[in-house]
Amino acid sequence: MNISEIIGRKIRIIRKSKRLSSEKLGEAVGIEGSYVRQIETGKRKLNLIILERLASALEVNIAALFDPQLPVEKKDIPAEERLDLINLPVFEGVNQVSGSIFEERSAVDYLPVSQVLVSSIPNPKETAVWVKVNDESMLPLLNRGDLVLLNRISSLPVPDGTPLLAVMNEDIFLGRIYSNKGIVLLASMDLSGQSIMLPNNLEEDQSLSLFQILWKMQKLS
Numbered sequence: 322m323n324i325s326e327i328i329g330r331k332i333r334i335i336r337k338s339k340r341l342s343s344e345k346l347g348e349a350v351g352i353e354g355s356y357v358r359q360i361e362t363g364k365r366k367l368n369l370i371i372l373e374r375l376a377s378a379l380e381v382n383i384a385a386l387f388d389p390q391l392p393v394e395k396k397d398i399p400a401e402e403r404l405d406l407i408n409l410p411v412f413e414g415v416n417q418v419s420g421s422i423f424e425e426r427s428a429v430d431y432l433p434v435s436q437v438l439v440s441s442i443p444n445p446k447e448t449a450v451w452v453k454v455n456d457e458s459m460l461p462l463l464n465r466g467d468l469v470l471l472n473r474i475s476s477l478p479v480p481d482g483t484p485l486l487a488v489m490n491e492d493i494f495l496g497r498i499y500s501n502k503g504i505v506l507l508a509s510m511d512l513s514g515q516s517i518m519l520p521n522n523l524e525e526d527q528s529l530s531l532f533q534i535l536w537k538m539q540k541l542s
Contacts, residue, residue, distance in 0.1 A: 324367075324536065325363040325365075325367055326362075326363035328360075328363075328372070328386050329360050329362055329363045329365075330361070330363075331385065331386050332357075332375060332379070332386060333361040335379045335385070335386075336357075336361075339379065339380075341379075342354065343355075343357040343358050343361070344357075346375070346378060350371065350375055350378050351374065352371065360375075369468060372386060448472050448473040448475070449471065449472050449473075449535070450470075450472075450473070450532075451468060451470055451471075452468075452469050452471060454467045454468075454469060463495065463534075463537065467537050468537065469534060469536070469537045470534075470535040470536045470537070471486060471532035471535065472532060472535050473530065473531070473532055474523070474531040474532065474533055476523060477500075477505060477519065477521060477522075478500055478505070479498055479533070481497075481498060481499050482497050482498070482499070483497065483533060484496075484497055484533070485497070485498050485507060485531050485532065485533055485534070486531070486532040486534060487507055487517065487519075487531055487532075488529070488530040488531075488532070489528055489529050489530075494507060494509070494517055495509070496508045496509045496516065496517070498519070503521065504518065505518065505519040505521065506518055506519070507519055519531070
């Protein structure tokens with residue numbers, strides 16, 4: 322079950338517990354009942370504004386929508402009790418460009434991180450970070466306003482084709498990684514045909530930070 326299905330299932334459970342039809346819930350949120358049903362079945366792209374409205378209409382904390390184990394009561398949950406939330410530090414590579422490309426956000430203060438998203442990460446509290454995209458240079462994958470969960474890569478190799486974000490001083494490069502005969506390339510995901518060569522040992526280049534894109538959520542402005 323992916324994160325969209327988890328959220329959709331939780332919305333459906335809470336809606337039914339409150340004896341609301343999908344049409345009534347949609348009316349309260351400002352969307353069609355069919356839209357609600359598509360969210361509940363995981364067939365709709367998640368939109369943070371809609372999720373915030375759904376949580377408000379259902380009178381629950383938005384964190385309750387992300388994890389079936391969380392309580393649904395609308396109350397502030399102490400950070401130390403929210404085991405699925407990650408208190409994310411500011412990372413040097415992202416912070417250098419926070420004023421232009423990215424705006425760094427704390428997951429505890431802003432958005433819960435389901436264990437589903439970080440289950441493959443050894444120590445997510447030290448390597449995962451939420452950012453908001455403030456730039457259009459990474460289209461079509463990342464759009465202005467998208468909220469993106471990144472995981473810092475400390476060593477290579479990673480599987481070929483993995484989307485990675487490279488932060489080099491104040492420059493950003495988005496591409497997919499490919500390796501052949503000891504050469505590791507990050508190839509652009511647009512039509513420019515550009516690529517950058519990565520060191521075999523990331524510790525050799527302190528100016529380079531690599532992040533894997535774990536998940537993104539569109540946010541309408």
